[in-house]
Amino acid sequence: MSFLAPGALGLMALSIPLIVLYMLRSRRQRFEVPSVLLWSGEEQFVSAALPWQRLKITGVLLLQLLTLIGFAVLLGRPFFREQTLLGPHTVLIVDSSGSMATAGRLDDALGQARSLASDASEAQLISVVEAGAQSRVLVAFSREPDDVLAAIDSIAPGGTTEDLAGALRLARGLATPDRPTTLLILSDGGIAGAIEEPVANAQHVLFDSRGDNLAITGFGTGVPGEGATRLFLEVTNFSVGPESVTARLLVDGLEVGSEAFDLDAGERSQRIVAVDAGAGQAVSAVLGGQNDANPLDDSASLVLSAGTDLTVTITGDGSPFLGALVESVPGLRPAAGAPPDVLIVDGGDAGIVDRPAWIIAPETPPPGITVVGRLESPIVSYQRPGEPILDGLDLSELAIAEADIVDALGWLPIVRAGEIPLVLMGEVAGHRALYFTFDIVRSNLPVQVTFPILGARILDWLGGNRVAATSTAPAGTAIGLTPPAGGTSLVTVPSGQQMTLSAEATTFTGTASPGVYRVDYLDQDGAAAGSAVAARQFVATESTGDARQISTTLDDTATEAEGTLLREWAPLILAILLGVVLIEWWVAFGRPLPRGRRRAEVAS
Amino acid sequence: MLLEPQLRARLERLALANRTRLRGVWGGRHRSTRLGESLDFADYREYNPGDDYRRIDYNLWARLGVVLIRLFEAEDEMPLQIVIDNSRSMDFGDKFPAAQQLTAMVTYMALISGERIRLATVPEPGSSGLVGPWARHVSAWPKMETWLEDLDPDGGTDLVAASRIVASTVSRGPIVLVSDLLQPGWQQAIDLFGTARGGVVLHVLSPAELDPDLTGDLTLRDIETRSEVPVSMSGDAVERYKARVQGFAGEASRRCRRVGLDYVLATADTEVLDRTLRQLVAGGTVR
Numbered sequence A: 001m002s003f004l005a006p007g008a009l010g011l012m013a014l015s016i017p018l019i020v021l022y023m024l025r026s027r028r029q030r031f032e033v034p035s036v037l038l039w040s041g042e043e044q045f046v047s048a049a050l051p052w053q054r055l056k057i058t059g060v061l062l063l064q065l066l067t068l069i070g071f072a073v074l075l076g077r078p079f080f081r082e083q084t085l086l087g088p089h090t091v092l093i094v095d096s097s098g099s100m101a102t103a104g105r106l107d108d109a110l111g112q113a114r115s116l117a118s119d120a121s122e123a124q125l126i127s128v129v130e131a132g133a134q135s136r137v138l139v140a141f142s143r144e145p146d147d148v149l150a151a152i153d154s155i156a157p158g159g160t161t162e163d164l165a166g167a168l169r170l171a172r173g174l175a176t177p178d179r180p181t182t183l184l185i186l187s188d189g190g191i192a193g194a195i196e197e198p199v200a201n202a203q204h205v206l207f208d209s210r211g212d213n214l215a216i217t218g219f220g221t222g223v224p225g226e227g228a229t230r231l232f233l234e235v236t237n238f239s240v241g242p243e244s245v246t247a248r249l250l251v252d253g254l255e256v257g258s259e260a261f262d263l264d265a266g267e268r269s270q271r272i273v274a275v276d277a278g279a280g281q282a283v284s285a286v287l288g289g290q291n292d293a294n295p296l297d298d299s300a301s302l303v304l305s306a307g308t309d310l311t312v313t314i315t316g317d318g319s320p321f322l323g324a325l326v327e328s329v330p331g332l333r334p335a336a337g338a339p340p341d342v343l344i345v346d347g348g349d350a351g352i353v354d355r356p357a358w359i360i361a362p363e364t365p366p367p368g369i370t371v372v373g374r375l376e377s378p379i380v381s382y383q384r385p386g387e388p389i390l391d392g393l394d395l396s397e398l399a400i401a402e403a404d405i406v407d408a409l410g411w412l413p414i415v416r417a418g419e420i421p422l423v424l425m426g427e428v429a430g431h432r433a434l435y436f437t438f439d440i441v442r443s444n445l446p447v448q449v450t451f452p453i454l455g456a457r458i459l460d461w462l463g464g465n466r467v468a469a470t471s472t473a474p475a476g477t478a479i480g481l482t483p484p485a486g487g488t489s490l491v492t493v494p495s496g497q498q499m500t501l502s503a504e505a506t507t508f509t510g511t512a513s514p515g516v517y518r519v520d521y522l523d524q525d526g527a528a529a530g531s532a533v534a535a536r537q538f539v540a541t542e543s544t545g546d547a548r549q550i551s552t553t554l555d556d557t558a559t560e561a562e563g564t565l566l567r568e569w570a571p572l573i574l575a576i577l578l579g580v581v582l583i584e585w586w587v588a589f590g591r592p593l594p595r596g597r598r599r600a601e602v603a604s
Numbered sequence B: 001m002l003l004e005p006q007l008r009a010r011l012e013r014l015a016l017a018n019r020t021r022l023r024g025v026w027g028g029r030h031r032s033t034r035l036g037e038s039l040d041f042a043d044y045r046e047y048n049p050g051d052d053y054r055r056i057d058y059n060l061w062a063r064l065g066v067v068l069i070r071l072f073e074a075e076d077e078m079p080l081q082i083v084i085d086n087s088r089s090m091d092f093g094d095k096f097p098a099a100q101q102l103t104a105m106v107t108y109m110a111l112i113s114g115e116r117i118r119l120a121t122v123p124e125p126g127s128s129g130l131v132g133p134w135a136r137h138v139s140a141w142p143k144m145e146t147w148l149e150d151l152d153p154d155g156g157t158d159l160v161a162a163s164r165i166v167a168s169t170v171s172r173g174p175i176v177l178v179s180d181l182l183q184p185g186w187q188q189a190i191d192l193f194g195t196a197r198g199g200v201v202l203h204v205l206s207p208a209e210l211d212p213d214l215t216g217d218l219t220l221r222d223i224e225t226r227s228e229v230p231v232s233m234s235g236d237a238v239e240r241y242k243a244r245v246q247g248f249a250g251e252a253s254r255r256c257r258r259v260g261l262d263y264v265l266a267t268a269d270t271e272v273l274d275r276t277l278r279q280l281v282a283g284g285t286v287r
Helices: A006-023 A057-075 A099-120 A145-153 A164-173 A318-328 A451-462 A540-545 A570-589 B005-011 B056-066 B093-114 B138-149 B159-165 B186-193 B235-258 B272-282
Strands: A029-033 A078-083 A087-094 A126-132 A136-142 A181-187 A202-206 A212-219 A229-238 A243-251 A254-263 A268-275 A284-288 A300-303 A311-314 A332-334 A344-345 A357-360 A369-376 A402-408 A412-417 A420-428 A431-436 A470-473 A488-491 A499-500 A515-522 A528-537 A562-570 B027-047 B068-076 B080-085 B116-121 B174-177 B199-205 B216-222 B228-233 B262-266
Touching: A006 A243, A057 A570, A087 A164, A099 A126, A099 A145, A099 A181, A099 A332, A099 A540, A126 A145, A126 A164, A136 A145, A136 B262, A164 A181, A212 A243, A212 A284, A212 A300, A212 A451, A212 A540, A229 A284, A243 A268, A243 B027, A254 A268, A300 A515, A311 A318, A318 A451, A369 A420, A402 A420, A412 A528, A431 A451, A431 B068, A488 A562, A540 B228, A570 B116, B005 B093, B005 B272, B080 B093, B080 B159, B093 B116, B093 B138, B093 B199, B093 B216, B093 B272, B116 B138, B159 B186, B174 B186, B186 B235, B199 B272, B228 B235, B228 B272, B262 B272
Parallel strands: A029 B216, A087 A126, A087 A181, A181 A202, A311 A332, A311 A344, A344 A357, A357 A431, A470 A528, B080 B116, B080 B174, B174 B199, B199 B262
Antiparallel strands: A078 A562, A126 A136, A212 A229, A229 A268, A243 A254, A243 A284, A284 A300, A300 A470, A300 A528, A369 A402, A412 A420, A420 A431, A488 A499, A488 A515, A515 A528, B027 B068, B216 B228
């Protein structure tokens, strides 16, 4: 134990006069009583000749000495050193991605952030950055604990993938030149694949609590079939043991059916379900009957849209699977000699593509792509997170005989086998293009449950999102707004909360929570001027609950002194002192105060 | 005014009870130890010359041939002596005003009943007689009340002497003692008072004496003797004192009962008259 004001310990010397007072003969007060007959036996005679008496060690004396010493120690301000993560300027980067909703990770992270904010001294600055779908600075360079706590309290888990790289860029932008800045990452590490290098001058506090979790990892439409809308539903068991669950299907909030799943640990089950729903209706799937670790991935929603017919022409080898796909997807039809809206180049010459095209292992690649080799039996190891085309689809069981190794500068790989791209997105002659480096007939893709969905989404994207029967996107994706001139947009979020946006607002970015968002447009007079519905889905990759330690380094400026907190013992000592004083009172008077004894009042 | 009119009206319906035969100087309403002229038959005895021939029982004479005369009970007054302790020890709290009121209450009841009473104070050591007025009729109440009101708690302290004087009185009747008994020899005094023909001891103590509110190191000085006792007033000491007070009152009660006296512990507070009167009625001392 050390003292901030050790000079105050000198007050312990007052114990000497205290002891002297006990050795002095006390001058008793004199009171008259009717008779001393009944007081015989209580006499305590003292010598009147000497001013001193023999010191009697009584409980009261010991307690008074203890109280005196306690006060001296209290004024000496004893303290102990406690390791802290805070530095002169600390940027708290709080991960609010969907995986942080697992087993209370975000609650733990926010609790630690609050604790740190409360421990901060007036000399320490704190900034808070939320790493969510769109990273943002919540508070910067604050010395006010209340402001920091308010910023921390505003963080809620979303259904998105964290933009940790963006958050780190923001945090580094907050670095102060006059004092060392420490980045404190409160995260589960998640799928932060973009953070490859050790993060400099940062510390990562890992939150990796786990729990049994069942999740909807795929939910979409566009699957061919008879009758009404066909839904694709995939449920995955991330628990350590087998689980049973029932998924309820709702159309505009009304239950229209259910599907039961019995899943072993790690098992994924896919179903095609027909529901009676049409354009403009919101369809949801909700897992019930279980209490799992991450409640955000227990539901998924989409909005059926009317779509517009696209014409498609298949060139090259023309796999029969592609022909069947075009004929079966609602909204698609063969071009029948007319110029198509979308072109499927299956193994032919892709060098003359003049419109949006799905290019599948062409003999002649389009400009910008060069085939440099071939790879046998590639295994899918990477799917780009948050990519709408791949959302909810698992290609890990895709078996490919061989694929081209391409040099595609300017193209974005969305599916890779190691570092070898298998599927790329890009542009050819100013038109959207999707490039498969493998022939689908030399793979098991056409017989996968996901093939119709994948094909429908690819053609939807190539056609400018006009074909798809659904309007959905990963949580965090902004919603475009088209309010009338001078009007406003009233957005109802999944929790029921409503927000009014001005006519200047063309997007709504507060879509971190998965669910259905309704937008009502109001004109200048406040009259209804149309509405729209959009759905945002939980990013399925966040359901795994995977956690990992982010590699970090601390530079030399983060000295040991900056990592310690001086915490005083004052509250504990005060409590002990109060207890000692109460015991002293009890010992002195032998009974509680309520009777309110008056000292020395004998007769009226 | 020691007694409120309402209380006096209430006292007029009550009277001191007497459980033994008395020997008064004057006739009265109480059974006497001698024979007399009342209507209550007592006994026969043989006729002696000079006896009142109106008392000869002629029926017995005719039937038995013996001349007998009828004897009757006598009824005497009750000579009541009331001794009030006006020593300095009574000058504590409301003890002495309470003692004055209690004495006045008993005095008024006796006067209303037509008893002959004597008020007296405890004498100084060495005195040979009690000092105080006599009275036999309620018309004397103002005089008795004035005498009581004029008393100060600075009188004598010889309770034993008072008891000896009472015990030697020729005209013995009941005794009423109003005192705190806080004097050495109080036990002997009670024994001597017991030679009277009944009576009651009204033991007056202050609430502060029964439950003292003292704390700290004190020197207690006796009001009467000026002697001092150094005391450390802890909770335990107060509890021990209270136990001794209870023992003191209990011993006084037992000793009174043993010598034929009633005992009432009168706490000197605002309810002392009403509470004491109820205790006297409950104990049969007053009816």
